[in-house]
Amino acid sequence: MRNCVLIIESDKSVGHFLQMKLESEGFTCLLDNTGESAVDLAGQRQVDLIILDPDAPMKGGHEILEKVRAVSTLPVIYLSENGSVDAKVRALDAGADDYLSKPYATKELVARVRAALRRHDEPAIVVDPSYTIRDLYIYPDRHEVRVGDEYIDLTKKEFDLLLFLAKNKNRVLTRQQILEEVWGYGYVGNTNIVDVYVRYLRSKIDEKIGRKYIHTIRGIGYVVRD
Numbered sequence: 309m310r311n312c313v314l315i316i317e318s319d320k321s322v323g324h325f326l327q328m329k330l331e332s333e334g335f336t337c338l339l340d341n342t343g344e345s346a347v348d349l350a351g352q353r354q355v356d357l358i359i360l361d362p363d364a365p366m367k368g369g370h371e372i373l374e375k376v377r378a379v380s381t382l383p384v385i386y387l388s389e390n391g392s393v394d395a396k397v398r399a400l401d402a403g404a405d406d407y408l409s410k411p412y413a414t415k416e417l418v419a420r421v422r423a424a425l426r427r428h429d430e431p432a433i434v435v436d437p438s439y440t441i442r443d444l445y446i447y448p449d450r451h452e453v454r455v456g457d458e459y460i461d462l463t464k465k466e467f468d469l470l471l472f473l474a475k476n477k478n479r480v481l482t483r484q485q486i487l488e489e490v491w492g493y494g495y496v497g498n499t500n501i502v503d504v505y506v507r508y509l510r511s512k513i514d515e516k517i518g519r520k521y522i523h524t525i526r527g528i529g530y531v532v533r534d
Contacts, residue, residue: 351379383424439474
């Protein structure tokens with residue numbers, strides 16, 4: 309079980325106290341007083357669990373949780389002064405894994421951190437991928453992409469683009485079709501965004517694996533083929 313914990317707490321003294329207690333129990337801790345690093349660290353799998361004070365960060369706990377959940381399923385534990393049932397229900401429904409009301413015993417927090425990490429480390433039920441492109445497997449329910457046993461780390465938008473291409477395997481898609489489906493009909497911005505994200509996918513998949521999965525059809529768009 310890995311044990312890197314990100315503590316998001318705007319009160320520096322409280323944050324350092326939690327860091328000291330967790331590190332004394334064998335955890336590695338990162339401390340963030342604003343919550344700015346949460347999405348990047350979670351998306352890059354640099355941390356294994358987040359302790360989040362939803363009352364304190366500049367961005368607000370629910371906003372941070374929503375952005376983390378867009379890129380990762382890692383455990384998130386709320387520490388809040390609001391001990392009402394409604395507040396707990398809202399947090400858990402929003403994607404928090406656990407909720408502790410202040411004041412709390414640090415022993416209990418440590419135990420809950422260990423329990424959350426154990427649950428997260430349990431082997432997932434192996435299911436058939438929903439979509440395949442040769443030896444590339446896409447699992448939409450788990451937001452996962454693999455080539456053989458190798459995990460491909462994609463952002464949410466990269467995943468959405470690859471999934472749309474896979475759903476239309478062997479069918480040539482225009483840039484406009486991709487833009488409308490992946491970015492939405494109301495997207496306002498650089499129309500070259502499709503080409504940019506195709507390059508991102510190629511750098512993470514085609515170039516990394518050494519095989520071509522995404523083909524350019526000049527003057528039209530893109531296609532993935534078996």
